[in-house]
Amino acid sequence: MELSSVISQVFSGDDKEISLKAILDGIKERGFGLMLVVLALPSALPVPAPGYSIPFGIVLMFLAGQIIIGRNSLWFPDFITKIKIPANQDSKLLKSMLKFLKFFEKFIKPRVSTLAKNPIWQKALAIVVLLCAISMLIPIPLTNTIPALGIFIIGLSLTQEDGLAGIFGAATGLAGIGFTSFLLYLITFIGYESINTVKDFIKNLI
DSSP, rough: OOOOHHHHHHHOOOOSEHHHHHHHHHHHHHHGHHHHHHHHHHHHHSSSSSOHHHHHHHHHHHHHHHHHHTTTTTTOOHHHTEEEEEOSOOOHHHHHHHHHHHHHHTOOOOSSHHHOOOHHHHHHHHHHHHHHHHHHHSSSSSSHHHHHHHHHHHHHHTTTBHHHHHHHHHHHHHHHHHHHHHHHHHHHHHHHHHHHHHHHHHHHHH
């Protein structure tokens, strides 16, 4: 099944809420890479979808941790699977996610496959995913988009065995972690108002 079809199934339900168990049951058999893509995509959008970063970040932490320690099958505690998130999203959000996905899919193809399939490299990527997922949990503006984008690209690289994309995804994720650390430094030594200064600076650049 194409990635776009999986995204449509996950985010176009009829209910107002959906449990993480229902989402995980629908994607966990399709591979580690696809799980990363689906769980990171809402937060990786240029305008992140609200309500997803923290619950999906928690799942990504558990997911990455189990990959790092080499578990053969994934397990999530009940408190995670019972978490509910907004569902039945409007078509605008779904269209944004599909457009974003299709843009990146143009650049993903099998390259440096030996690296992409290397277990040590996959564990290294999982460490990056873990750090990015932690950043997604921080309730501060600007701390989830870049790390989530890194996870998203890493997921795509694993679905297509694209080692080059994996390197780019890891670099993006680490850049996001560095940016989050910088924001935390500013808040600690200057104050929360420094975030508005950074936001205005980014807006001026755009």
